[in-house]
Amino acid sequence: MKVIGFNASPRKNANTMTLVEAVLKGAADKGAETRLVNLNQLNIKGCQGCEVCKKKPGQCATKDDLSPLLVEMKDCDAIILGTPIYWFHVSAQIKMLIDRFYCYMGHETSPETGEESTFSTFPGGKKFVIVTSQGDAVPEMYQQTLDWLNLVTTIMSASSTEFVTHCGSENDKSSARNNAEMMAKARSIGESLV
Numbered sequence: 001m002k003v004i005g006f007n008a009s010p011r012k013n014a015n016t017m018t019l020v021e022a023v024l025k026g027a028a029d030k031g032a033e034t035r036l037v038n039l040n041q042l043n044i045k046g047c048q049g050c051e052v053c054k055k056k057p058g059q060c061a062t063k064d065d066l067s068p069l070l071v072e073m074k075d076c077d078a079i080i081l082g083t084p085i086y087w088f089h090v091s092a093q094i095k096m097l098i099d100r101f102y103c104y105m106g107h108e109t110s111p112e113t114g115e116e117s118t119f120s121t122f123p124g125g126k127k128f129v130i131v132t133s134q135g136d137a138v139p140e141m142y143q144q145t146l147d148w149l150n151l152v153t154t155i156m157s158a159s160s161t162e163f164v165t166h167c168g169s170e171n172d173k174s175s176a177r178n179n180a181e182m183m184a185k186a187r188s189i190g191e192s193l194v
C-alpha cells in the first residue's frame, strides 16, 4: 500500500507538515510505504489552460516537478492534501497542484444527443485525507473551504475523505506538535488508511 502526503505550507516543520507527517507515520506503522512531498521546494507551475489534456485525457502538457507526481498519484492508495489557510482559503502551493488535476478530466459529446459530459481518468476508490491549519480558533470558520476540498476529492472519485482540522495556531509553528489530541487523531487516521 502506497501513501503520498503533500505539504503546501512554505514553512517546513510547521503545523501542516507536522500533521501530514503524523498521518504518514500512522500509515507507515501499519506497513504502508509513505512519501512526503514539500510542494514549496519544487519548481512548479499552475495549470496553463492549454487544454491539450482534453484531447489526451490524463496527460498534462506542462512539464515541471509536478509531472512525475501526477503520474505517481495514480499508483497511490491514499493521498493526503495538507494546506494552511491563507486568506480564508487554501495556499497557492496546493491550488497549483489541484488546478493540475484538470488533466485527469475528459469531456465527451454524445453522438446521439450531442450532449456534453465530463469523465475522470483518475483511478477511483482512493482514500483522501485533508489536513488544514489555521490561525483562527473557530473550527467552522473556513467550512466553505473544507467543503470545496471535499468537492475536489469527490470529483477525484475518492472512496473516503477524512479531515484533520487544526485551529488556533496563532502563528506558532509548534502549535500542532504540542497538541497531543490533534497529533493522536492524525496518527489514528493514518493507521485507518491501511
Ligand SMILES: Cc1cc2nc3c(=O)[nH]c(=O)nc-3n(C[C@H](O)[C@H](O)[C@H](O)COP(=O)(O)O)c2cc1C
Pocket (backbone or CB within 6 Å): 009, 010, 011, 014, 015, 016, 017, 083, 084, 085, 086, 087, 088, 089, 133, 134, 135, 136, 137, 169, 170, 171, 172, 173
Ligand atoms: C498569507 C497568510 C494568510 C493567512 N490567512 C489566514 C486566514 O485567512 N485565516 C486564518 O485563520 N489564518 C490565516 N493565516 C494563519 C495561518 O493559517 C496559520 O498560521 C497556520 O497555522 C499556518 O500553517 P503552517 O504552520 O503549517 O505554516 C494566514 C497566514 C498567512 C502567512
